[in-house]
Amino acid sequence: MNRTRVSxxxxxxxxxxxxxxxxxxxFTKRDGRDLFLYGYTPHKLSPLGQDSGEVAKGGELRYHPLRxxxxxxxPHRQNRTFKPSAADDPLAPSVDGGAATEIPFTDFELAIFENKFTSLHAQAPTPPDMEALADTARAQGRCDVVVYSPEAxxxxxxxxxxxxxxxxxAWNDRYENLFQAGCQFVMPFENRGDAVGVTLxxxxxxxxxxPFIPAVQKKAAKAFNAGxxxxxxxxxxxxxxxxxxxxxxxAFCPPFARFPYEVWIAPRAQKAGPWAFNEDELDGFAHLLGDITRRYDSFFGCETPYMLSLHAAPVGYEKTFxxxxxxxxxxxxxxxIKYLASVEQATGVFTxxxxxxxxANVLKSL
Incomplete structure (x- = not known):
């Protein structure tokens, strides 16, 4: 019997x-996972029926000594939901009398829930000791799904x-709570389009x-610390x-971009993360997120596949990052499509x- 205490x-x-x-x-779901509903008005709808069952508690970390x-x-992520039909959309609001979705309410403004197929988890298991083969560690942390809207x-x-x-x-609220929980680096991101591998x-x-600072972010943090x-x-x-x-x-195309038409958005003055933005910067950031997406779709003539990642300061680097x-x-x-083929993957040197x-000139003209 599931004995999760509902909050x-x-x-x-x-x-x-x-x-x-x-x-x-x-809101605590029946299977014990958190669900956060954000909005300009209080969310007061009653929950509908929910699925329960086993939830993954994360995987494990292994260290690559040469990189x-x-x-x-x-490996449990092999069983995650893969391109469901519109009728089986797990990110849609639930319908009274219908199959349960991840959000057991008939409406919401914006929702965040703990991923059922998580890679990182606060209760991640202790991996087996591989002795001299590889260093291992618990994959402690958290993976959340951020649903922008009830519309499909x-x-x-x-x-x-x-x-x-x-x-x-909502991002800023999760930054605050995840840092307080002991996480060392927090990255909101979006994968868009089949070419990126999107399954929903x-x-x-x-x-x-x-639970650690990834190598890429550690290098960036050290560069900012060095001036x-x-x-x-x-x-x-x-x-x-x-x-x-x-x-x-x-919004600009960095002179050292690795992807064609790569764009960065950044505050004109050094700020560790969007939690430090003033009202004008928050408004400008929100505008540019939409504006760059619009420019891409206009130029490429389609819903442009992209990867978007937010690079805020890891713990301990807030003053310079x-x-x-x-x-x-x-x-x-x-x-x-820009394929990342052998040379890029093997060396990290992008063509x-x-x-x-x-x-920059093309995107600016749109």
Whole structure:
């Protein structure tokens, strides 16, 4: 018998959006996983029927001695939901009398829940000792799914400014709680499109909270600590590499981009993460998230497949780390996929088919 203690309570977040309160309903699902419902009004609907059963408690970490990095092993993810029909959309609101979805309510504004097929978990098992073969560690942490909207279609552009502001407020709330829980690096991200490997097409993103600082972010943190000045680079490169700006935020193609049409969004002044943004910066960030998505779709003539990741300060690097949101589109031209083939995968040395200054000029003109 499932004996999970049900929790259901309302909270008003500390930060308002343009003077409006942001409400969070914290609900424990029957299988023990958390569900957070965010909105401009309190969420008061009664829950419908829910599935219960076993939930993955994460995988394990193994250290790659030649790359100096940790990798996650989570074989249970082979059984995760794969391209369900519209009628079986697990991210849709539940329907009274219908099959249970991940969100047991008939409506919501924005939802975040703990991933059923998680790679990281607070109660991750202790991996077996592999002695001299490889160092191992518990995959402690958290994986959340962020559902942008109850509608089955849409994107960061079409959901509108109010919903993008709500999304950033939800990200900031999860940053705060996950850092308090002891996570060392927290990354909200979005995978979009079949070319990226998306298995659920309902508009959504994810959040991974790591018990360590990944190698890429550790290198960036050390570079900022050593004096790398991204604000100055943006100023110096703006004429040739700038795409758009709003509210103290800039979108630009970095001169050292690895993907064709790669775009970063960053505050003009050094800020550790969006939790440190002022009202204008939050508004500008929300606008540019939608604006860059719109520009991609306009230029490529399709729902552009991309990877979006938010790079905020790992624990201990807040004073020098400069936040960026990084878009990596998977196209090098309309209808032409940028494949990451042998050389890129084996060496980490990317061959970029489009000069960043040309990409900036194209995207700026849209």
């Amino acid at each position: 259901d309570h309302q909270t008003i977040l500390r930060h308002k959006i343009a003077g409006r309160d942001v409400h969070r309903r914290t 100096a990095e940790w990798n996650l092993y989570a 279609t849409g994107n960061l552009s079409t959901i509108g400014q109010d919903k993008r502001r709500l999304l950033i407020a 097409h309902h508009p959504h993103g994810q959040i991974y909270a790591f 790398y000045n991204l604000a100055r680079v943006m100023d110096d490169a703006w004429v040739d590499y700038g795409v758009a700006e709003a509210g103290g935020m800039r 400069h936040f960026t949101a990084q878009f990596y589109p998977l196209l090098r031209a309309p209808n032409r 970029v088919d489009v000069m960043p200054e040309h990409a």
